[in-house]
């Protein structure tokens with residue numbers, strides 16, 4: 477693996493290069509899950525086994541289902557701000573309480589496994605001791621004992637990882653999104669979707685229904701065995717690096733698209749971001765719920781352009797993306813600005829093709 481030392485130490489932060497005064501994006505680029513393996517993008521049931529490091533043109537990603545990086549503290553502060561403004565981002569229907577404990581426990585195990593130098597989960601007396609050295613957290617708890625976890629299991633673990641979490645119960649031959657903590661939704665609302673079925677949630681997505689993508693995905697998920705983990709990626713374009721682009725806060729981020737398109741082309745490189753979601757699908761061992769983790773990575777086009785294969789591939793994919801998919805993703809106008817910036821400032825020649833990974 478070609479990870480720079482900063483990525484192995486989650487305490488490290490993105491720095492400003494002293495000589496140039498420009499942001500140094502190298503750490504973010506090295507760990508960025510570039511989402512375009514092909515020159516065209518279409519929806520598919522694109523799942524693959526988790527925990528297999530995926531090399532890219534600039535580094536690698538995907539070694540663990542949980543990923544702490546240079547943005548750890550900033551993103552956790554952003555989550556705390558969003559949650560205090562809108563507590564509906566954290567919900568747990570009463571029958572999902574055991575699944576929430578199950579999820580917290582599995583996430584603690586995952587974190588301790590990925591970052592043993594900072595995190596540990598050990599038996600203590602009749603219960604457990606959780607240690608997070610990055611945040612200075614020590615907590616003794618017993619699974620299911622509310623008094624040992626006043627924030628609730630999802631509230632507690634959600635303060636310590638960058639992933640959003642949705643928990644789905646399997647009943648009546650379907651999956652139901654009945655609990656979760658989602659502060660970084662990309663143009664959807666967890667508060668609206670909670671309690672809905674997997675098929676209902678995917679109702680607004682174009683194409684997938686005729687092509688059977690969603691029923692196939694659900695059938696696949698319902699066959700997952702306890703402990704099995706898979707992953708997939710999704711992507712969109714976001715303006716100004718905002719993680720919270722949920723339906724509820726549309727008035728705060730919606731107008732950014734217009735100001736980007738109407739503003740100077742030179743500013744697009746810093747303002748427009750490629751957003752990749754790495755989504756993990758994990759069958760929880762005790763409750764049999766499916767845990768859906770969504771980790772959102774944002775990379776400005778200026779940083780994307782430091783990897784010529786990525787810049788060329790992104791321009792190709794954006795150019796070819798069918799209008800209905802662009803409309804659904806909300807990128808109809810911003811993609812044009814992005815393509816123009818990549819050609820004018822990002823070193824992409826018209827019609828150039830690239831082999832990117």
Ligand code: HEM
Nearest residue numbers: 519520521522523642653664677680681693710711768805
């Ligand atoms: C193999 C599993 C899955 C597949 C193949 C899949 C597929 C998709 C696709 C193709 C989209 C459209 C994305 C875009 O263009 O930006 C989408 C959106 C979405 N997916 Fe999934 N998905 C999967 C699992 C899940 C799970 C487990 C959840 C948990 C609740 C979920 C929740 C959503 C939501 C909330 C949206 C946005 C819908 C909206 O616009 O309101 N997905 N999914």
